[in-house]
Amino acid sequence: xxxxxxxxxxxxxxxxxxxxxxxxxxxxxxxxxxxxxxxxxxxxxxxxxxxxxxxxxxxxxxxx
Amino acid sequence: xxxxxxxxxxxxxxxxxxxxxxxxxxxxxxxxxxxxxxxxxxxxxxxxxxxxxxxxxxxxxxxxxxxxxxxxxxxxxxxxxxxxxxxxxxxxxxxxxxxxxxxxxxxxxxxxxxxxxxxxxxxxxxxxxxxxxxxxxxxxxxxxx
Numbered sequence: 001x002x003x004x005x006x007x008x009x010x011x012x013x014x015x016x017x018x019x020x021x022x023x024x025x026x027x028x029x030x031x032x033x034x035x036x037x038x039x040x041x042x043x044x045x046x047x048x049x050x051x052x053x054x055x056x057x058x059x060x061x062x063x064x
Numbered sequence: 065x066x067x068x069x070x071x072x073x074x075x076x077x078x079x080x081x082x083x084x085x086x087x088x089x090x091x092x093x094x095x096x097x098x099x100x101x102x103x104x105x106x107x108x109x110x111x112x113x114x115x116x117x118x119x120x121x122x123x124x125x126x127x128x129x130x131x132x133x134x135x136x137x138x139x140x141x142x143x144x145x146x147x148x149x150x151x152x153x154x155x156x157x158x159x160x161x162x163x164x165x166x167x168x169x170x171x172x173x174x175x176x177x178x179x180x181x182x183x184x185x186x187x188x189x190x191x192x193x194x195x196x197x198x199x200x201x202x203x204x205x206x207x208x209x
Contacts, residue, residue: 009133011181022122022188
């Protein structure tokens with residue numbers, strides 16, 4: 001658990017917050033039409049999660 | 065002597081004032097710097113309201129989260145190259161850098177994971193704002209929208 005002054009976030013929640021904020025910003029900056037933005041945001045968010053969880057699992061054998 | 069008509073070559077395109085390009089370039093630089101100083105302002109000046117709001121909120125949220133998680137807000141008197149890089153990244157948030165320093169009254173605490181995440185959030189906010197300012201600059205030059 002991440003204990004903070006204003007937030008109490010788990011590692012995964014911090015990861016989700018980061019992925020969501022960056023995906024939305026990339027979507028709005030990189031695409032113009034709303035439909036394209038939504039597709040880009042969802043795809044970017046999915047890739048953030050997939051790569052992050054993938055790297056976490058890849059490091060798991062070396063965590064001890 | 066026969067009348068000779070000297071034909072002048074006609075211009076096919078109307079002449080443009082020579083300083084139009086220079087003026088546009090200066091305006092683009094001003095918009096880029098404004099976008100750096102206040103996240104989203106570069107897009108707001110070009111009436112790109114959606115992008116302006118999203119950039120402002122995204123950078124602001126990352127700065128507030130990073131500072132309240134007690135991430136490291138780097139200063140100019142860093143000890144090594146990584147501190148200098150962190151300082152440059154944090155400066156990317158423009159005026160929000162001062163807000164981050166004001167929010168973090170107790171100083172950084174990177175001995176725990178939350179402080180480490182906070183440091184990353186702050187650096188990401190700076191780099192994201194620099195990217196947005198560059199986007200606003202390019203849009204003002206008419207190269208991207």
